Structure formats: structure tokens, C-alpha cells
Amino acid sequence: MTDQPRRMKVLQAIVEDYVASREPVGSKALVERHDLGVSSATVRNDMAALEDEGLIEAPHTSSGRVPTDKGYRYFVDRISEVRPLSVAERRAVTTLLNNADDIDDVMASTVQVLSQLTRQVAVVQYPQMDSSVxxxxxxxxxxxxxxxxxxxxxxxxxxxxxxxxxxxxxxxxxxxxxxxxxxxxxxxxxxxxxxxxxxxxxxxxxxxxxxxxxxxxxxxxxxxxxxRDRIMLAGTANLARSPQDFGSSIGPILEALEEQVVLLKLLTEMEQDAHGVSVRIGDENFGSLGDTSVVAAGYGPGDAAKIGVVGPTRMDYPSTMSAVRAIARYLSRILSS
The missing domain is CATH 3.30.390.10 (Enolase-like, N-terminal domain)
Known part of the structure; x- marks a missing residue:
């Protein structure tokens, strides 16, 4: 294995462990938990190289390392595929959405199920009326x-x-x-x-x-x-589960979500990647949303409206991207029928 693919594997392991534990990750733990096929000394060298590249950093005086915004971006850009929802998840989604009576019920059910799947703040932009009659x-x-x-x-x-x-x-x-x-x-x-x-x-x-x-x-x-552009939210209480992920206070984030102007501008500008989703991480976002990550996908005619989640940069990106893309596709299917 050449250095670069191995370092990518080390970065992926650091991201996964930090997302799961919220604790800085050390070389010894990486060797014990992951099949990296190299010694702790080699992993330490790889971690030093990743730190030099600005992909990981040491918080305070900890011996472990955590991903930076740049590290999360590097990781997300190299996710090779987005897995489909499980059978149980698909059943839960279809049961909830198929029981909705009108557009408001559909929007409310959609953000509810997306928030439950991701344990983040779910947001849906109402479909534009350009094609409605x-x-x-x-x-x-x-x-x-x-x-x-x-x-x-x-x-x-x-x-x-x-x-x-x-x-x-x-x-x-x-x-x-x-x-x-x-x-x-x-x-x-x-x-x-x-x-x-x-x-x-x-x-x-x-x-x-x-x-x-x-x-x-x-x-x-x-x-x-x-x-007028309208947004519906669900799961804002999820932000309070890990306030330490948001710097000094989650107050400005809650205010931005409530005012919606910044969030609408962000969603409008987000462009989907090859997986059919868009991910904005940390300082790629506007203002007080700079401590968050936003994962979104388009739905409806021309994918003009967006649905997504807002959460900490310490996010399970593969699962979140999967859930957002799947719910966007279900929503498009329901609206078209």
C-alpha cells in the first residue's frame, strides 16, 4: 500500500472513531480498532503527515487527534458510494409519508422522518410553484x-x-x-x-x-x-445533545435557523455532486452556520427545492448523505404522483 491510500485509510478511521466517541483519537487506538496492517509507529508517522496537511489537529494538549474542516472535506470528497437505506428504514419512511394527506402533511412528515433517521436538524424547502397549476x-x-x-x-x-x-x-x-x-x-x-x-x-x-x-x-x-420561500424544520432539540460541538454557544445557530434567510440562501446555492447530494462543511457555510455542516439534496421538478440536515461537523457523513438522498427521492416520487 502506498503512503497516500494508507493515509486516507488512517484519516477515515480517525473520522469514524471521533464521530462515534467524540474523543480525540490516538495511534494506539487506531491500530487496535482498525485493520490498518501497519505498526503504531507507521500510523504515528501518517498522523503527523495528515496534521502537516491540515487534515487533523490536536485539541489543546491531548495526545489524540481530531479531524479539521479540511479533513472532513477531504474525507467526504472521497466517499466512493452512498449506500441505500435498509429495509427497515425504507418501510418506516414509506409508512409515514404515504399517510400524509396534503403538502403540509407531506412536508411535516418528511422532516420528522429525516430528523429521526439522522438525529440532526432536518430542513425542507417547500417546492416552488413554477410548475404547479x-x-x-x-x-x-x-x-x-x-x-x-x-x-x-x-x-x-x-x-x-x-x-x-x-x-x-x-x-x-x-x-x-x-x-x-x-x-x-x-x-x-x-x-x-x-x-x-x-x-x-x-x-x-x-x-x-x-x-x-x-x-x-x-x-x-x-x-x-x-x-414565497418557506422552510419547515424538525429536530432542533438535537443540537442540544452535543453543545460542545458548536464552539461557545448554539444560540446563534438556533437564531439563524429561526430567521431562515441565511439557510435559504445557503440551500439555494448548494449544488449536488455525483452522488446526488451536496455537503457544506464548517467555514464553507455562512455566518453563524460556520460551526455546522449542511447536507442537502434537491427534489421535485428540476430538483429546484432542497431537503437536508444541519448538524455538527462531527457528523456521520455516509449515513447522513444516504438518508438525505433517499428521502429526497421519496419526496419527489410522492409529489409527482
């Missing part, structure tokens, strides 16, 4: 002065908004208006709703014009809200 519009009476406007898209997304009115309205009248709206909105992109609504108002009877304007405005607002 309107499938149904409903108006439902709630009380004398309130009704509900419901917009259902081809992606399964269901949005609703309470509308207040100043006149008595019966359900039959609303049903007739819904039929008129659907005549012009069926199979129309939310982006084209303004033009369709203008056509609708030209055919609405005069006595229903005011009501139709109120309902049309509600639908327009629903379409605009749905177009």
Missing part, C-alpha cells in the same frame, strides 16, 4: 360575516384564508361563484392568476361584483404567500 377553488361559509377561501394546487398544496364580508351570503351563492372562478382558473399557474381574475370580473353579475372582488383578492394573496 390551480386544481380547485372553494368558498365555505363559517358564520354570518365570515367565509373561507380555499386554493388547491396540483402539487397537493392546500392554502386557505378567512374572508370577512358586510352582507349576508348563502352557501349556494358561493358555490355558483366558485364554479365561475374555476371556469377561468382551472389549470392556470398562480403566476397567471391576475389576468384570469380580470376576466372573471367581466362576467360576474353586478350584484356579485363586490363579493367577487373580495374573494378574488383572497385567492391572489394565497397565491402570493405560497410563492
Amino acid at each position: 390551480i386544481r380547485r377553488v372553494e368558498f365555505v361559509i363559517l358564520s354570518e360575516d365570515r367565509m373561507l377561501a380555499v386554493l388547491i394546487l396540483s402539487t397537493g398544496r392546500v392554502d386557505q384564508r378567512v374572508v370577512y364580508v358586510n352582507e349576508p351570503v348563502d352557501q349556494q351563492r358561493l358555490d355558483v361563484l366558485a364554479q365561475v372562478f374555476m371556469k377561468y382558473l382551472d389549470n392556470v399557474s398562480p403566476y397567471e392568476m391576475t389576468k384570469a381574475l380580470a376576466q372573471i370580473h367581466t362576467v360576474i353579475p353586478r350584484e356579485d361584483q363586490t363579493l367577487a372582488e373580495v374573494l378574488g383578492r383572497a385567492l391572489q394573496l394565497l397565491a402570493e404567500e405560497g410563492h
Whole structure:
């Protein structure tokens, strides 16, 4: 074995042991736990070379070594394949996702199962509505002065908004208006709703014009809200399991996750590798996410939206990459059906 492949094997062993134990790894432990086929002295020399290259470092005065961000990157870039989920994992995923009723249920179930699989913070970006079209519009009476406007898209997304009115309205009248709206909105992109609504108002009877304007405005607002980038999270409590992995405090990380702007920008810029996933490690990330690693994959039409996890750089990258890629594929399959 030449020096470089052997040193890669030593680096891999250090990454695996440190991820599992959170303890700095020494040469003696590497020889005992891994079939490296060389002496402790040779492993020490390899570790010295890896340290010179900036791939590992000694924390404080410890005799052991831990991977650096550069070391994790070197390791991740040389992962030869991403394993599929186990039979039990696939069964759990399909059971949970197949029971979801609408897009919000699908998103919630998706981040829940991904967080459980990886024990990290799971994040999913709602699919963009570029390819979605309107499938149904409903108006439902709630009380004398309130009704509900419901917009259902081809992606399964269901949005609703309470509308207040100043006149008595019966359900039959609303049903007739819904039929008129659907005549012009069926199979129309939310982006084209303004033009369709203008056509609708030209055919609405005069006595229903005011009501139709109120309902049309509600639908327009629903379409605009749905177009904004949205993120759903699950498993933020997992960050608290190992606060020592995040420098001085996990507070700034939690704030970045809550504000979502930085995370959205990061997800948008991440490009998938040959395995169909993207990995950003440590200082490759923005701002307060610089103490984390983010593993993501695209899903849906054109892989435009992202799903992934946020966790410490001390992460089980092969398993995490596997889970993220698999869940992204399941999600794409569910949305396409």
C-alpha cells in the first residue's frame, strides 16, 4: 500500500472513531480498532503527515487527534458510494409519508422522518410553484360575516384564508361563484392568476361584483404567500445533545435557523455532486452556520427545492448523505404522483 491510500485509510478511521466517541483519537487506538496492517509507529508517522496537511489537529494538549474542516472535506470528497437505506428504514419512511394527506402533511412528515433517521436538524424547502397549476377553488361559509377561501394546487398544496364580508351570503351563492372562478382558473399557474381574475370580473353579475372582488383578492394573496420561500424544520432539540460541538454557544445557530434567510440562501446555492447530494462543511457555510455542516439534496421538478440536515461537523457523513438522498427521492416520487 502506498503512503497516500494508507493515509486516507488512517484519516477515515480517525473520522469514524471521533464521530462515534467524540474523543480525540490516538495511534494506539487506531491500530487496535482498525485493520490498518501497519505498526503504531507507521500510523504515528501518517498522523503527523495528515496534521502537516491540515487534515487533523490536536485539541489543546491531548495526545489524540481530531479531524479539521479540511479533513472532513477531504474525507467526504472521497466517499466512493452512498449506500441505500435498509429495509427497515425504507418501510418506516414509506409508512409515514404515504399517510400524509396534503403538502403540509407531506412536508411535516418528511422532516420528522429525516430528523429521526439522522438525529440532526432536518430542513425542507417547500417546492416552488413554477410548475404547479390551480386544481380547485372553494368558498365555505363559517358564520354570518365570515367565509373561507380555499386554493388547491396540483402539487397537493392546500392554502386557505378567512374572508370577512358586510352582507349576508348563502352557501349556494358561493358555490355558483366558485364554479365561475374555476371556469377561468382551472389549470392556470398562480403566476397567471391576475389576468384570469380580470376576466372573471367581466362576467360576474353586478350584484356579485363586490363579493367577487373580495374573494378574488383572497385567492391572489394565497397565491402570493405560497410563492414565497418557506422552510419547515424538525429536530432542533438535537443540537442540544452535543453543545460542545458548536464552539461557545448554539444560540446563534438556533437564531439563524429561526430567521431562515441565511439557510435559504445557503440551500439555494448548494449544488449536488455525483452522488446526488451536496455537503457544506464548517467555514464553507455562512455566518453563524460556520460551526455546522449542511447536507442537502434537491427534489421535485428540476430538483429546484432542497431537503437536508444541519448538524455538527462531527457528523456521520455516509449515513447522513444516504438518508438525505433517499428521502429526497421519496419526496419527489410522492409529489409527482
